[in-house]
Amino acid sequence: MKNKLTSAMNIGEEMLAAGAEIHRVEDSINRILTALGACRVDTFIITSSMVVTVHTECGEILTETRRIGGAGTDFEKLHLLNSLSRRICSGEVAPDEIDAELSRVHSARTYPLWLEFVCYALIAGAFTLFFGGNVFQALFSLGVGAAVRLSLLLCDLTVKNRIFAKFTGSFVATALAFLASHLGMPGGADAIIIGNIMSLIPGIGLTNALRDIFTGDSITGILRCIEALLAALAIAAGYFVLAALTGGGV
Amino acid sequence: MPFGLIQVLSGTVGSICFAMLFNIRGRRLAVSAVGGFLSWSFYLLFELLTKNEVLSYFIVAALITAYAECMARVVKTPTTTFIMAALIPLIPGASLYYTMTSAFSGDLTLFGNKAVYTLELAAALALGVITASAVAKGIFAGIKRWRSRLTNNEQ
Numbered sequence: 588m589k590n591k592l593t594s595a596m597n598i599g600e601e602m603l604a605a606g607a608e609i610h611r612v613e614d615s616i617n618r619i620l621t622a623l624g625a626c627r628v629d630t631f632i633i634t635s636s637m638v639v640t641v642h643t644e645c646g647e648i649l650t651e652t653r654r655i656g657g658a659g660t661d662f663e664k665l666h667l668l669n670s671l672s673r674r675i676c677s678g679e680v681a682p683d684e685i686d687a688e689l690s691r692v693h694s695a696r697t698y699p700l701w702l703e704f705v706c707y708a709l710i711a712g713a714f715t716l717f718f719g720g721n722v723f724q725a726l727f728s729l730g731v732g733a734a735v736r737l738s739l740l741l742c743d744l745t746v747k748n749r750i751f752a753k754f755t756g757s758f759v760a761t762a763l764a765f766l767a768s769h770l771g772m773p774g775g776a777d778a779i780i781i782g783n784i785m786s787l788i789p790g791i792g793l794t795n796a797l798r799d800i801f802t803g804d805s806i807t808g809i810l811r812c813i814e815a816l817l818a819a820l821a822i823a824a825g826y827f828v829l830a831a832l833t834g835g836g837v
Numbered sequence: 838m839p840f841g842l843i844q845v846l847s848g849t850v851g852s853i854c855f856a857m858l859f860n861i862r863g864r865r866l867a868v869s870a871v872g873g874f875l876s877w878s879f880y881l882l883f884e885l886l887t888k889n890e891v892l893s894y895f896i897v898a899a900l901i902t903a904y905a906e907c908m909a910r911v912v913k914t915p916t917t918t919f920i921m922a923a924l925i926p927l928i929p930g931a932s933l934y935y936t937m938t939s940a941f942s943g944d945l946t947l948f949g950n951k952a953v954y955t956l957e958l959a960a961a962l963a964l965g966v967i968t969a970s971a972v973a974k975g976i977f978a979g980i981k982r983w984r985s986r987l988t989n990n991e992q
Contacts, residue, residue: 606859608917662918663860669915697860706854713847713854718931719840781934785851786858790928790959791921797963823937830941 588625588643594685595619596639596651601692602668603632606660608795609804612637615672622676633807634658657749667692700740707736707786711760714785720778727772728782731763735783750821756787757825765833780826787822789815841881848877848926856922865918868908872923876901880927891961894927898965906973920966929958 599616603609613630620628620641627642637653671688674680680688711732715725738759742752760783764776772779793815800808852873853866861869879900883893905919936951 606917607915611915611917660858660921661860662865662914662921663862665918666865666914670913673913696862698857703858706857710851710854713850714930717844717847717851717926777934781931784934785928785930786855788928788930788933790930790933791924793959794924794962794966797960798967801963801967819933822933823940826937827941830938 588623588641588647589649591620591623591625591682591685592639592641592649592651594682594689595623596637596653597686597689598668598672599630599632599637599639600653600655601689602665603634603637603655604658604661605665605668606658606662607665607668609633609799609807610802615669618676619672622678623682633804634810661695661697663697664692664695667695704733704736708732710786711735711779711782713782715778715782718778718781720782721774723772724767724774724778725782727763727767728779731760731779731783732786734763735760735786750817753787753818753821754825757784757822758828759825760784760787761826761829765829784822787818789818792818844926845874845877845881849874852876852922852925855925859918859921861918861922864912865914868912869919869922872901872904872908872919873925875904876923877926891957894958894961895965895968897927898924898962899969902966902969903973906970906977910977916970924962924966927958927962929955932958 595616598619599612602612602615609632613632616630616639617628620639624644625641626644629640631638635655637655638650640648640650642648671680671685671692674688675682675685708729709732712725712729715728716722720728735756738755739752742748742755746752761776761780764779764783767779768776792811796808796811796815798808799805799811849870853870856866856869856873876897879897880893883896884890887893887896901923902916902920905916905923908919909916932951932955936948936955939947939951
């Protein structure tokens with residue numbers, strides 16, 4: 588049972604890291620361990636920690652705790668983990684095969700890095716148009732989006748701080764937008780900045796945080812709210828520094 | 838080209854790109870793209886009907902969740918995938934930006950209004966998603982029970 592508990596927690600940890608909701612992870616761990624013969628399963632999960640206790644048939648009580656690091660969003664991985672946990676519950680995957688299956692999930696495909704640059708550029712360009720920008724602003728936004736992705740990459744390689752990365756991204760986007768508007772970009776800086784902020788702002792994070800609170804995972808919800816608030820403040824700070832330096836935009 | 842159409846198309850492009858950043862692939866990427874297209878189309882429609890942005894956000898979030906719950910059962914993947922990708926055009930980015938600029942200009946009344954408005958939009962999205970997923974869960978559980986009763990009767 589000890590090995591089964593560890594395997595189930597490995598799956599749960601990976602699910603959290605791939606961006607699953609708390610109740611889905613708790614549910615999956617409960618189902619897997621019950622399917623593998625536990626009499627009772629108690630799970631307590633928040634964004635940064637997991638605690639799972641199982642009661643085995645022979646009256647033994649086992650507990651395992653995990654500290655969870657940063658979480659990203661990888662729905663391909665989540666899809667594979669979800670179907671793995673389904674197959675474990677239906678008995679299609681034997682308990683001793685779980686680790687091998689899990690390492691196969693690890694080698695799941697991801698898009699290449701250059702495509703992320705393209706996505707950032709397109710997001711910025713598209714949302715510049717979306718929020719009323721003209722074609723010139725949108726074209727310029729494409730370049731700014733790629734520059735923002737580059738600044739995030741540099742942050743990732745050096746300081747490794749998500750909040751600081753948001754600050755840097757917002758700083759770069761605002762700087763380039765102000766520069767363009769100073770050089771006579773028709774329409775000004777606003778739509779360019781908004782287009783680029785879209786890929787930085789914690790909109791999804793805040794919506795998820797509120798969802799957690801409403802569905803009863805209040806601790807996680809509050810943690811995520813604070814994360815979203817900090818990210819929003821960092822973005823605002825990036826804008827403020829430049830606006831103050833240039834006297835409220837150009 | 839009318840502005841609404843530009844918005845729907847650029848919102849869809851934004852949704853697809855975000856979906857790729859979330860590592861959504863193949864058939865699921867196509868479902869996400871359709872979701873992004875539907876979300877802003879629905880929004881424009883309900884904004885026209887209700888003249889209330891927050892209410893429209895709530896309705897669209899609920900409709901998109903219904904779409905996501907159905908598609909998630911078709912392609913057998915967690916519902917979150919499609920909700921996250923499809924709601925991208927509804928992220929209150931402009932609203933957050935104007936909250937920032939009003940804070941910088943020192944106009945505290947305007948700042949308060951904009952900040953509360955941004956939060957209202959986010960809360961409307963969250964409530965819409967929760968309401969629809971609760972209803973969907975009830976309906977799908979009902980269908981399951983009804984089906985198992987049918988098969989039991991046949992035996």
